Every structure is written in structure tokens, then in C-alpha cells.
Amino acid sequence: MKNKIITLSVALAVLTFTGCKTKSNMVDAPVSSENKQAVPFEGKELSGEFDATIDKIVDQMTVEEKSGVLHGTSMFNTAGVERLGIPELKMADGPLGVREEISRDNWSSAGWDNDFATYYPAGGALAATWNTEMAYTFGNSLGQELRARDKDMLLSPAINIVRTPLGGRTYEYMSEDPFLNKKIAVPLIVGLQDNDVMACVKHFAANNQETNRDFVDVQIDERTLREIYLPAFEASIKEAKAYSVMGAYNKLRGEYLCENDYMLNKILRDEWGFKGIVVSDWNAVHSTVKTLKNGLDIEMGTNAPFDKFWLGQPLIDSAKAGKISMEEIDKHVKRILHVLFQVKAMGGKDRAKGSIATEAHYQDAYKIASESVVLLKNDNNALPLKLDGVKSVAVIGNNATKKNALGGFGAGVKTKREITPLEGLKNRLPSSIKINYAEGYLERYEEKNKGNLGNITSNGPVTIDQLDPAKLQEAIEAAKNSDVAIIFAGSNRDYETEASDRRNLKLPFGQEELIQKVLAVNPRTIVVMVAGAPFDIDDVSKKTSTLVWTWFNGSEGGNVLADVLLGKINPSGKLPWTMPKNLMDSPAHATNSFPGGKSVTYAEGILVGYRWFDTKNITPLYPFGYGLSYTTFAFENAKTDKKSYTADETITVSVDIKNTGKVDGKEVVQLYMSKSDSKITRAAQELKGFQKVLVTAGNSKTVTIQVPAKELAYYNVKAKKWTVEPGNYTLKLGNSSRDIQKEVIVTIK
Structure with a gap:
């Protein structure tokens, strides 16, 4: 967001170090699913139980009141309608923790002395844990703080793909890999929304550079869009049931993303079934009628007097002139009220109280x-x-x-x-x-x-x-x-x-x-x-x-x-x-396709991050998934439960991890998929599973990773659907993308 800044619950023992390198003084947070497949994180569906009530409320609203609900009437709030019991929708920034309170009409601090919050590790740090339990802890803890500040929506998480090492927001984004991105994003969102608040997943989509971000037109082929830049967003909607999404600043294929019918209506709502609300990034709206018809619900920003926003007085004028129907306006108002009921901001249900800086x-x-x-x-x-x-x-x-x-x-x-x-x-x-x-x-x-x-x-x-x-x-x-x-x-x-x-x-x-x-x-x-x-x-x-x-x-x-x-x-x-040895080894730079000017073409296609390095045989300084330990691990007895599968089945892969050192430690078992005889262009390998496991010194643990065969699919542009190509697949197990320890071959019928 274009905001101006003024210049986590298990306690771990703190012991005095004795200087001895023994396992007795290693303190480690436990991994709850060390020896079994983790239970999937599933969000709560938006409820339809309030439909009749919402219809009655909207029938009583004036066009001016509807406009107030659809745009920011202060820096981080939309208007409420007190006579109808509609509260303000209160938002807060929060990638590192709940932002301090600012003034209602400018960026200066509100001067509160009770808005101190916990500072949480940045998105890159969270992704570096490779631990979905940590992602839930992050979201749940942060959600409690948001409620303690009486907010409804957290403008987070940011899950855009790290396309260039130079990206100004790489610290906040999570990964270059869509699979790791979605596996961290989903439990974070579920944990957050378990506290009766909305996650606002951003920035939808293909928002991968800060340079010219207000207007740059991203040219990207459909397969790349679907396989690299959308999976984390899709999982956030379908699995985590995120209640809100933030539209990005930039354009995609000639249309601004806050008024992009293909992205906001056809993909987000029609394909993925999204029922929540789409919020603009701050000052990212460029029209009134078009932006509503093409899928935006709330316009936020700071540059103009609030009533001059595109969805302020211009919307009221457009409605009175017959340029937009009241039915269209009501559709967006009802979406917002649905989510306010869902998080118990309306409806009179007991809402989570939260706690902060504990x-x-x-x-x-x-x-x-x-x-x-x-x-x-x-x-x-x-x-x-x-x-x-x-x-x-x-x-x-x-x-x-x-x-x-x-x-x-x-x-x-x-x-x-x-x-x-x-x-x-x-x-x-x-x-x-x-x-x-x-x-x-x-x-x-x-x-x-x-x-x-x-x-x-x-x-x-x-x-x-x-x-x-x-x-x-x-x-x-x-x-x-x-x-x-x-x-x-x-x-x-x-x-x-x-x-x-x-x-x-x-x-x-x-x-x-x-x-x-x-x-x-x-x-x-x-x-x-x-x-x-x-x-x-x-x-x-x-x-x-x-x-x-x-x-x-x-x-x-x-x-x-x-x-x-x-x-x-x-x-x-x-x-x-x-971590590249040289900037020009990275795909967006090797293809001379960053940062572009008014337009940028993602010339590397699906070969983002390690996919490029591995496919082009370029040695990185430190590879994706890399990290050492004070102990050593051996991978043994890799196998699958069967040799062949249908496209609807789930592949169960198991491997024994032995701690061959002298101290307890955690290893991340990473599973990559490779298909050498594919009839389509593929990366040399793609991450399709991972699990973190705590293994005590001298002992072994069996790690089981389940891979739905549909995860092996590619996006078939001609058929406009995901397709699992039949044939043999190599499943590679290791502790980084460049340190593969075991391989198992399976057949998809």
C-alpha cells in the first residue's frame, strides 16, 4: 500500500549457555505433526444465513449511504449507517504487526498511548520456517491483536511471487515458489480469520515490482499466470476461504487490476467461487461505473477529499443519471454486509475480544x-x-x-x-x-x-x-x-x-x-x-x-x-x-525483462526462481530450500504406497530421516517433481510437497508426504483447464532444490 510511515504462544526456556555442544542445551519449538501427515487447514465458508436481513437493510439505504459503504471516508475506514446498525468497516495495515493508529484524515500519528503491538517476523522469515504450524501461529496471534484494536480487516498477507531479487517488498512477500507460497498463506489466513476478522490477501495479481507499479502493464502468457502467479491466491480463496482480496496497482494485459473483468469477475468469482469483497490498493481506482461492473467493491485512498473518490460523489451522480443501476450498486453493498455479519461486526453475536502486546x-x-x-x-x-x-x-x-x-x-x-x-x-x-x-x-x-x-x-x-x-x-x-x-x-x-x-x-x-x-x-x-x-x-x-x-x-x-x-x-x-551469484543469472534479468517501462513482459515464463536455475543449469550461490544445521541427516528407505495412480488419486510418499549427528535438530524434507519425457515444456523440477520434522540425535523418524496427483498438472491453455499428463514422474526427496538424496518413480495412468 502507498502509505507513509513516521520516521509469537509457547514460551521457550532461556538458559545460560554452558559452552558444551550437547543435545541437552538445544531448545526447539515442537513440530506438532512430526511423524504424520499434517491435517489440512480449512477456512470457514461465508454464511448465507443473513441474506434476508441484509436485503431488508439495503432496501432502506439511500444512494448516499450506499456510496459511503463503498469507499473510504477516512484513511482506513468506510462509512457506517448508524440508523440501520451498519458499523464502519475498520481496516489496519499489518504485515509486521498491527500498525499504530493514525489520524482519520492524514498520515500523522493519532498520538495514542495504547496502540503498541507485537512486532512479528516479516513474510520472508515466516516462509523460511517451512512450517505450516508456524504460519497458523503467526495468523492467529496477529488476529488476536487486530481484534484487541477493534479492527475488522487486516491488510495482509502479501503473497506476490518474488520475481526479481531487487524487489523492494521481497522482505514482506514470501517466496519465489507458488507451492511454498500457498502452503504458508493458507494456514496464516485461517489463523487470522479464526478471530472474527478478515484477511485481505494482496496484491491481486502479477504485482511483482515497485518500479512503475502505478501504471506498468504486465504482459504474461496464460499458462505462466495460472501456474506461477495465481496458485497462492486460488488456495487462499478455495482452501482458506479468505474474506477479502486487495486489487493491485498495475495493469494486466492493458486493464488496471482494480477494474479488470477477467481477473475480478471471470477468475476470482466465476471460476473460484469467491463470495467476499475486493478492496482497492490505496489510490488504485481509475473509474466509477467500470470499476464496479468489473468487480471492485471498496475504493480506498488518500489523495482527494474522501467524497470526491470515484465511488463517492461521482457514483451518486452516475446513479442519478442512470449510468449505473441500483441493482449493480446493491450487489456490492450486500457483499460488504455479508462479511461484516460473518466476522460478527453485525448481528449481535459474541465476537472475539483479542489481546495485544502480551x-x-x-x-x-x-x-x-x-x-x-x-x-x-x-x-x-x-x-x-x-x-x-x-x-x-x-x-x-x-x-x-x-x-x-x-x-x-x-x-x-x-x-x-x-x-x-x-x-x-x-x-x-x-x-x-x-x-x-x-x-x-x-x-x-x-x-x-x-x-x-x-x-x-x-x-x-x-x-x-x-x-x-x-x-x-x-x-x-x-x-x-x-x-x-x-x-x-x-x-x-x-x-x-x-x-x-x-x-x-x-x-x-x-x-x-x-x-x-x-x-x-x-x-x-x-x-x-x-x-x-x-x-x-x-x-x-x-x-x-x-x-x-x-x-x-x-x-x-x-x-x-x-x-x-x-x-x-x-x-x-x-x-x-x-540466492544468485550474479544478478544477471536471475531469470527476469537474464531475459532483460525487468523493469520494463510502461509495459513489462514476463519473458522467462514459467521458469521463475529455481525453475530457471535448474532448467538452465546455472549454479546459484545458495539454492532455493537451502539451510544447514548443527547436526547432519541421512535420507533412507524412500518409497510410495503404490507404483501407479490415476489422476484423481493421492500419492503417499514416505522416507526415513536419520539424525546422524550429536544434537537434536529439525530437517525440512522437500519433495520435487520431474517429468523428463513430457510433451510440453516444463521446468527441470517443481516443489510439490514438504514437511518439517524434529529428529533427536541418533534416531530416525518416518516422514510421510501426500501429493494429490492433480498437483502434477500443468495448465492446458487450449483446453482452458488443468491437465495431468499420463506417464512416468520422478519424485525427488532432499533438503534443498540442489541436494536431492532419494528418487522414486511413479506412473500416472
Whole structure:
């Protein structure tokens, strides 16, 4: 959303680290479905029990009252009709937590002292857990906070595909893969809506860049649209039963997406059976009669006086002039009232009360973050840190103290708790160990090329990458005079931001030089990247023996990171996107089809993310699904329940996972599908199943993954339907897209 910002429930024990690398001091959040197929998450259908009541209410409404229900009459609310018992529909931003209260008619803070909220890990971090239970926890915890703030709709989750590593909203979006996207999105939405609130799933659809997002016309072939960019949205409607969807800014095939009949009527409602409401992104509406007829229900925005919105006075005038029928207007009003009844904002039923910024919710944030941290490199088992003989630790880097709950251009959260990495280490290291902190690099931008936040034709801010000599020297001295050094580098939410894409993948602020100079004086240096999107860390990866990736990771992020470094948590996060060696290896850039101008053609087609790298035999720096552990795992006895299946059956795949190391840990079993003799163009492999499992040291667990044969289908453009091609399929089991351990061949009849 084009918003201006002002510049999680199981508690885990916090133990003092003893320095011993044994399984007794590994703390892990449990996986509820370790040894069996998880129960599918299913949302609640919109009820039709209120139809007669709604008809009576709408019959009594004036055209002016109907118009008020159909557009924003304050920054985040639509109008109510007090005499008929219709409340305002109250919305809140919330990808990282429920946004602070702002004024009704401008972006300034409302100045409340009771709107502090929990800061939850960003979407990329949630996807990196590869754990559907964590997604439900995220949604449910956040839904409780939304209700405590007396809101009806959360403008989240954002589930657009990560098409380019440069994307300004990659930190908020979840993955480059449609299957992982939908498997995380569905339980999140179900958990959220279990609290009598609406999820608003965004941005529908093909909204994959910030550059020119207000007007860029996306040209995309039908098979690519269906196989890559729509599956998570379809699952959100059909499985999670999402109550609302947000239309995107951009155009698709010449039509703005908030007035796109093909997308909003033919696909969303006619094909998928969506009965909820479509809300515009802020200032994304361009017409009155067309936008309503083509499927939008609520217009939101901020640029004009509220009554001047397209669905304000212009709608009233259009109705009185006979340009639009009252029957058409009533259809949209009734949809809105249906959802208000569904979430018990109307109808007099007891509604969830919720709670906010509670210790239980901070521990929800901890639990999610604890499964998101990705161990990229750990030569010589330098991690977890062994503290025997360690008297001092150098903590280096601006990111050790940078807070990310607020920042950039977009929705943040006002919170009373955001544990930074430095604070986390202070909380967790024994008091006998001295911490030598040095800022190392300064976060600085060129004023004239700051990247005009909100000017979406910009390509991000230009950073000042020269190190300050005094800061550099301070960092070198701290590293020299400490037994261990930890550098916190990467990004922040001022640099990765909505409304602009990054200019390149280079580490900003001179960080690469800082890392090299610290490594030169203290070989016992750990490099930690804090970021939401890929960076060019090829040289850093070659030079350092230990590399950890963490995210904009919520209120407890610093404590989680310290617990990972010290071994209280065995890292189990996996990358939800591909980390390229070079930007030009990525498909949107290799095909020279980003960012386009007035129009952008998705020239890579279905080969998005790892599909491109695997099909074109391009080696990434770190592949999709990659992440190490402090233990090791072996895959054994892979098999299916049968050898052949019909297209209507479900394939049951099982594999034994043995923990061959000395500490308990979690592994993500990933199942990819490949069909080498296909009569159609396919990617080399596609993710079709995954499950996270906790295995204690020395023991084995059998993991079972069920794959409906229909998941193997491709979209048949000629027949306009999903088609399962008969023949042999190879099911590949591994712990990343580039580390396949076992294969099983099945036949679809």
C-alpha cells in the first residue's frame, strides 16, 4: 500500500549457555505433526444465513449511504449507517504487526498511548520456517491483536511471487515458489480469520515490482499466470476461504487490476467461487461505473477529499443519471454486509475480544523467528560458539543495533519490544564475557539520490559506500582485542522498502570492505546478514568460514539470533528463494525483462526462481530450500504406497530421516517433481510437497508426504483447464532444490 510511515504462544526456556555442544542445551519449538501427515487447514465458508436481513437493510439505504459503504471516508475506514446498525468497516495495515493508529484524515500519528503491538517476523522469515504450524501461529496471534484494536480487516498477507531479487517488498512477500507460497498463506489466513476478522490477501495479481507499479502493464502468457502467479491466491480463496482480496496497482494485459473483468469477475468469482469483497490498493481506482461492473467493491485512498473518490460523489451522480443501476450498486453493498455479519461486526453475536502486546504474543514471535534463521556456512563447526576460554567478543556493525519495526515507506509497527542483536547477546552471554561494540559502518545516503520514497519510478536510494576511517579503525581494534568477532551486516527497512526497487545487489555502506578488514585481523569471525532479500555475498561467502542469515525478525529477533549463535537453538530455516551469484543469472534479468517501462513482459515464463536455475543449469550461490544445521541427516528407505495412480488419486510418499549427528535438530524434507519425457515444456523440477520434522540425535523418524496427483498438472491453455499428463514422474526427496538424496518413480495412468 502507498502509505507513509513516521520516521509469537509457547514460551521457550532461556538458559545460560554452558559452552558444551550437547543435545541437552538445544531448545526447539515442537513440530506438532512430526511423524504424520499434517491435517489440512480449512477456512470457514461465508454464511448465507443473513441474506434476508441484509436485503431488508439495503432496501432502506439511500444512494448516499450506499456510496459511503463503498469507499473510504477516512484513511482506513468506510462509512457506517448508524440508523440501520451498519458499523464502519475498520481496516489496519499489518504485515509486521498491527500498525499504530493514525489520524482519520492524514498520515500523522493519532498520538495514542495504547496502540503498541507485537512486532512479528516479516513474510520472508515466516516462509523460511517451512512450517505450516508456524504460519497458523503467526495468523492467529496477529488476529488476536487486530481484534484487541477493534479492527475488522487486516491488510495482509502479501503473497506476490518474488520475481526479481531487487524487489523492494521481497522482505514482506514470501517466496519465489507458488507451492511454498500457498502452503504458508493458507494456514496464516485461517489463523487470522479464526478471530472474527478478515484477511485481505494482496496484491491481486502479477504485482511483482515497485518500479512503475502505478501504471506498468504486465504482459504474461496464460499458462505462466495460472501456474506461477495465481496458485497462492486460488488456495487462499478455495482452501482458506479468505474474506477479502486487495486489487493491485498495475495493469494486466492493458486493464488496471482494480477494474479488470477477467481477473475480478471471470477468475476470482466465476471460476473460484469467491463470495467476499475486493478492496482497492490505496489510490488504485481509475473509474466509477467500470470499476464496479468489473468487480471492485471498496475504493480506498488518500489523495482527494474522501467524497470526491470515484465511488463517492461521482457514483451518486452516475446513479442519478442512470449510468449505473441500483441493482449493480446493491450487489456490492450486500457483499460488504455479508462479511461484516460473518466476522460478527453485525448481528449481535459474541465476537472475539483479542489481546495485544502480551508476553504470550512476544513468545509467538520468538517461536516463529527461532525456526527462520538460516545457517549458510559453518566450516570447521565454528558454530555454535564454544565459550571455553572466551573472555571477550567483538560485536561489529550498525545492524547490531538497528531497529526494523519501523522504517522505509510502508507499514511498520509501533512496539515496546524490539530486541536488537547486540541486546540479544548481552541478554545471553555470561556476564564474565566482555562485549566490545563498534558501529563499523555508517548508514548514509546521497541526499540528491536518496531514492524519493513514494516516487515509484525511482530505483532505490544511492548509498554512500565509503567507510568512515575512525569507525573502521574502531572496528579493527575491537576485533583485534577480542577472542571472537561477530559482524552484523546486510540491510534494513529503510534500504529495502515498498515504493522502490533496489538498484543492484551490492552490499551497501562499505560493508564488504569492513568484513574483509575484520577477517584479516581476527580469523575467528562470524558474519551475520540481517536482510529480507538476496544480496551479492559471493566474495564474503568465500572469505568467511561462518555465515548466518537472519531477517527482519520481530520483537524477539535479537534473543533468537543469540540463541542460535550460542547453540540453544539448532537452526532449521531454509531459503524461500534462490540466492544468485550474479544478478544477471536471475531469470527476469537474464531475459532483460525487468523493469520494463510502461509495459513489462514476463519473458522467462514459467521458469521463475529455481525453475530457471535448474532448467538452465546455472549454479546459484545458495539454492532455493537451502539451510544447514548443527547436526547432519541421512535420507533412507524412500518409497510410495503404490507404483501407479490415476489422476484423481493421492500419492503417499514416505522416507526415513536419520539424525546422524550429536544434537537434536529439525530437517525440512522437500519433495520435487520431474517429468523428463513430457510433451510440453516444463521446468527441470517443481516443489510439490514438504514437511518439517524434529529428529533427536541418533534416531530416525518416518516422514510421510501426500501429493494429490492433480498437483502434477500443468495448465492446458487450449483446453482452458488443468491437465495431468499420463506417464512416468520422478519424485525427488532432499533438503534443498540442489541436494536431492532419494528418487522414486511413479506412473500416472
